[in-house]
Amino acid sequence: MQIFITGYGVISSIGLNVEENYNSLKNKTSGIKLTDSTIFKNYKVGSIQYSNEELAAMFNLQTKGSRTAILGMIAAKEAFKDHELSSEIRTGLISGTSVGGMDLTENLYKDYLKGNFNTEEYKHHPSGVTTIEIAQELGLEDCFLNTISTACSSAANAIMQGARLIKNNVLDRVIVGGTDALTEFTFNGFRSLMIFDEEWCRPFDNTRNGLNLGEGAGYIVLESEVSILKSNSKPIGILSGWNSSSDAYHQTASSPEGYGAVLSMRGALEMSCLNCNEISYINAHGTSTPNNDASESMALKTVFEGNVPAFSSTKSYTGHTLAASGGIEAVYALLAINRGVLFPNLNFSQAITETQLIPQKIFEEQKRVNHVLSNSFGFGGNNSSIIISSLN
Amino acid sequence: MKVVATCSLFPEEIVLNGKKIESIPSNEVDWKKWVYSSLNIEYPKFHKMDSLAKLAFLGISVLEKEIDFSTYKDEEVGLIFANKYSSYYSDNKHFINYTQKNMVSPSDFVYTLPNILTGEIAIFKKWYGDNVFFILKKFDIEFFIEQAEFMFSKSIKACLCGWIESNENSEQAYLFLIENKEGIVLKDEILEELIIDKIN
Amino acid sequence: MSELKEKLKAQIIEQLNLENLTPADIKNDMPLFGEELGLDSIDALEFIVLLEQNYGLKITNPSEGKDIFFSVDSLAAFIEKNIV
Numbered sequence: 001m002q003i004f005i006t007g008y009g010v011i012s013s014i015g016l017n018v019e020e021n022y023n024s025l026k027n028k029t030s031g032i033k034l035t036d037s038t039i040f041k042n043y044k045v046g047s048i049q050y051s052n053e054e055l056a057a058m059f060n061l062q063t064k065g066s067r068t069a070i071l072g073m074i075a076a077k078e079a080f081k082d083h084e085l086s087s088e089i090r091t092g093l094i095s096g097t098s099v100g101g102m103d104l105t106e107n108l109y110k111d112y113l114k115g116n117f118n119t120e121e122y123k124h125h126p127s128g129v130t131t132i133e134i135a136q137e138l139g140l141e142d143c144f145l146n147t148i149s150t151a152c153s154s155a156a157n158a159i160m161q162g163a164r165l166i167k168n169n170v171l172d173r174v175i176v177g178g179t180d181a182l183t184e185f186t187f188n189g190f191r192s193l194m195i196f197d198e199e200w201c202r203p204f205d206n207t208r209n210g211l212n213l214g215e216g217a218g219y220i221v222l223e224s225e226v227s228i229l230k231s232n233s234k235p236i237g238i239l240s241g242w243n244s245s246s247d248a249y250h251q252t253a254s255s256p257e258g259y260g261a262v263l264s265m266r267g268a269l270e271m272s273c274l275n276c277n278e279i280s281y282i283n284a285h286g287t288s289t290p291n292n293d294a295s296e297s298m299a300l301k302t303v304f305e306g307n308v309p310a311f312s313s314t315k316s317y318t319g320h321t322l323a324a325s326g327g328i329e330a331v332y333a334l335l336a337i338n339r340g341v342l343f344p345n346l347n348f349s350q351a352i353t354e355t356q357l358i359p360q361k362i363f364e365e366q367k368r369v370n371h372v373l374s375n376s377f378g379f380g381g382n383n384s385s386i387i388i389s390s391l392n
Numbered sequence: 393m394k395v396v397a398t399c400s401l402f403p404e405e406i407v408l409n410g411k412k413i414e415s416i417p418s419n420e421v422d423w424k425k426w427v428y429s430s431l432n433i434e435y436p437k438f439h440k441m442d443s444l445a446k447l448a449f450l451g452i453s454v455l456e457k458e459i460d461f462s463t464y465k466d467e468e469v470g471l472i473f474a475n476k477y478s479s480y481y482s483d484n485k486h487f488i489n490y491t492q493k494n495m496v497s498p499s500d501f502v503y504t505l506p507n508i509l510t511g512e513i514a515i516f517k518k519w520y521g522d523n524v525f526f527i528l529k530k531f532d533i534e535f536f537i538e539q540a541e542f543m544f545s546k547s548i549k550a551c552l553c554g555w556i557e558s559n560e561n562s563e564q565a566y567l568f569l570i571e572n573k574e575g576i577v578l579k580d581e582i583l584e585e586l587i588i589d590k591i592n
Numbered sequence: 593m594s595e596l597k598e599k600l601k602a603q604i605i606e607q608l609n610l611e612n613l614t615p616a617d618i619k620n621d622m623p624l625f626g627e628e629l630g631l632d633s634i635d636a637l638e639f640i641v642l643l644e645q646n647y648g649l650k651i652t653n654p655s656e657g658k659d660i661f662f663s664v665d666s667l668a669a670f671i672e673k674n675i676v
Contacts, residue, residue, distance in 0.1 A: 102483070146526065185483075185487060190501075193634075244524065248511075251511055380509075436610070
């Protein structure tokens with residue numbers, strides 16, 4: 001049974017929808033900047049330059065929620081825009097998030113300390129409520145809903161989970177992906193891990209020094225063939241393979257040889273019945289930390305036996321969007337396939353000494369992009385890889 | 393498929409396969425530390441873990457009284473964990489650190505992701521298989537069984553499942569091992585239902 | 593200096609949750625990041641927090657920490673040298 005993709009939606013610091021994101025990718029316009037916010041101090045972040053109220057008004061959102069929920073509503077709505085609900089099509093929403101409604105709670109807390117306690121506002125806090133609010137905005141509140149929280153691989157795991165539910169005839173159609181807003185909570189935590197680059201990040205570069213945080217949401221719609229006959233929706237790709245594995249090494253660091261990553265990539269290739277040389281492009285996890293990029297490079301070399309296909313990290317465009325990254329990057333994989341392009345790995349100049357891998361440096365058009373591998377590796381050693389293929 | 397073993401940990405008792413195997417003294421300040429000592433394990437990293445990870449670790453250590461995990465290859469065990477409150481306890485700790493104590497502890501922050509507990513299990517047992525963490529409204533054994541079925545379609549031979557909760561009101565763990573073989577789903581459904589009621 | 597070292601050992605045990613150890617288990621010249629204590633990269637960051645919280649000393653680059661946190665001896669020497 002094939003799992004088709006029949007919709008995609010995204011919001012990030014490089015665009016409020018798929019077209020805007022694509023144009024930024026094409027024009028090499030990064031969304032990573034210094035902001036006026038006192039929270040992020042002097043660190044560059046990939047933030048979306050609109051307040052919650054502005055976004056709700058721009059997108060005519062009817063449902064209240066945290067920023068994480070709002071970003072999710074916007075991207076999920078775009079993904080589902082050509083779809084309609086039907087009693088004949090069992091539909092679901094599976095969303096990944098690491099921070100849930102913390103963006104609201106951490107501000108409400110200040111009111112709480114002053115003696116103003118409004119329990120109503122705290123209801124947006126839980127991760128699961130984020131998913132419910134996205135569902136409410138799309139009219140899916142009575143459908144199958146699920147929330148996944150596996151750090152930076154959450155959206156990729158949501159995609160896998162959706163595929164499994166369709167394959168096992170539990171659902172016919174499912175919106176899958178993830179969302180995370182920038183919060184003081186996350187920023188302070190990552191800063192204590194000393195994992196930021198004070199400058200614009202440089203994935204896979206020998207001088208890379210850390211990541212830039214970002215925010216956003218990305219969703220795709222998975223659908224069975226039988227469902228497509230009923231919904232009349234237009235497929236834009238196929239989810240041909242996926243796999244998840246444990247690195248079993250450390251809570252936050254990846255093993256030097258990237259063993260978990262090797263397993264997740266090999267498993268995805270095996271499921272898709274593809275040989276290594278059939279992969280046209282890899283959207284790497286590529287956070288730009290010294291550890292991840294070294295480990296992922298080793299894993300790429302192992303899996304592809306030295307013949308690593310064109311690869312890039314798009315995190316020097318968007319920043320690291322944490323739980324949303326797998327969803328956002330799945331959208332970018334679809335764009336690469338359908339527009340026949342390869343996205344560059346911005347801000348690269350020098351290969352990592354130990355691995356000598358050189359990522360895609362330019363935006364290339366008129367390419368035959370048949371199969372894209374996308375990696376998402378989360379803290380806790382949760383390694384996930386998906387493969388998206390063209391319809392042809 | 394077959395549930396081959398279950399265990400639950402509450403501040404007052406440890407239950408293995410539906411039978412109470414240990415009563416925890418009620419005046420015990422740190423009941424998880426007491427359980428760790430009573431199990432006679434030597435794993436210093438335990439003390440650095442947060443509440444969720446400690447509960448998961450203790451749960452698997454209790455299950456090891458019944459199960460010989462060495463019979464599985466390191467890619468054959470899948471991890472399926474879930475709870476309702478995510479990493480609430482550690483979230484709160486981290487939040488208080490930076491808002492009231494003006495300091496941030498990196499190890500406290502790391503545990504503000506509930507799936508770190510599956511990472512800790514994988515590190516402890518050197519397991520490289522599938523792993524996932526869900527946020528659910530309540531414990532639902534059918535959900536876990538369905539997830540295990542999905543994992544069994546690959547090379548996974550057994551799924552270690554767990555509902556681990558730690559918040560200001562309760563600390564509890566319920567773990568069970570499902571194998572991909574013929575057999576009844578739950579050995580003693582009535583007893584297990586009592587435990588599940590207690591969890592929910 | 594030896595009073596500082598004893599105090600440091602107790603602080604290290606507390607900050608890093610090394611509950612299985614007593615100050616007597618940590619020798620002054622023992623490599624803190626060697627085989628015996630099993631400390632990792634997160635523990636190295638906790639040392640940075642320990643220095644700032646307890647002694648007001650800031651380390652902005654983790655790689656500076658390698659020499660400073662080598663042993664209780666080197667840590668104590670750094671504090672003595674830099675504390676106001």
